[in-house]
Amino acid sequence: MIQAMLSSSSVKERLSEALMPEKVRIFGNFEVGPSMFTALAVTAFLLAICVVLRLTVIRKLRNVPKKPQILIEMIVKAFDKLAKDATHDLENFVGPYVMAAASFICVSTLVELLGVRPALADINTCFALGFSTFVVIHFFGVKKRGLGIRLKRMLNPINIITDIAVPVSLSFRLFGSIVSGLLIMELIYSYIALSFVLPVLVSVITTLFHALIQAYIFSTLSSLFIGEAVEIIE
Numbered sequence: 001m002i003q004a005m006l007s008s009s010s011v012k013e014r015l016s017e018a019l020m021p022e023k024v025r026i027f028g029n030f031e032v033g034p035s036m037f038t039a040l041a042v043t044a045f046l047l048a049i050c051v052v053l054r055l056t057v058i059r060k061l062r063n064v065p066k067k068p069q070i071l072i073e074m075i076v077k078a079f080d081k082l083a084k085d086a087t088h089d090l091e092n093f094v095g096p097y098v099m100a101a102a103s104f105i106c107v108s109t110l111v112e113l114l115g116v117r118p119a120l121a122d123i124n125t126c127f128a129l130g131f132s133t134f135v136v137i138h139f140f141g142v143k144k145r146g147l148g149i150r151l152k153r154m155l156n157p158i159n160i161i162t163d164i165a166v167p168v169s170l171s172f173r174l175f176g177s178i179v180s181g182l183l184i185m186e187l188i189y190s191y192i193a194l195s196f197v198l199p200v201l202v203s204v205i206t207t208l209f210h211a212l213i214q215a216y217i218f219s220t221l222s223s224l225f226i227g228e229a230v231e232i233i234e
Helices: 002-009 011-019 034-055 067-087 091-114 123-145 147-153 157-189 198-230
Strands: 024-026 030-032
Touching (some): 030 034, 034 123, 067 091, 091 123, 091 157, 091 198, 157 198
């Protein structure tokens, strides 16, 4: 009971550390947040995976595919279909974009199972993803509908607010989901009576749920927003 009370008294400190962790040093005296370090590491990891797949599986594509090729084709077709349903004729770019974003979100969240702070626990990483979708939306909006139509759309203040709300909502959705999971785990670990078996179960389930669901939601919403931008108004 005493240990539980002592642990309870330190809840505020644990939550504060979870929200504002100490920075880590990279390249000498250059300091970054642990989430930024995770983002860089995950990006390097995904690029390495892409290079390996390009030099092995993709280099030896066959008409009668084997299991690795089948798996890759299933994943690629799923994202291409998602992009095609939303944008109709932009799946050649939007499909790879949302697949890359989903892969980053999924992997950078799953690393939490290894005791690493997830990249999306930093609002800057979430804003970077949201801003990337914002740029893609306006690029294809101008390309497909013309600069004049896009500028004319900006004459309506409601449209300006809507456009600004897109990256903000995407960013805060990711950030809120990941940080809420961190805070829940810190609360569970703060109480001795709950800190044995329950954290393992809750951590695995929560992390898997966040990784898959948030990757899917971000990909779907990004595709829909891009599709709305290129939709031709009769």
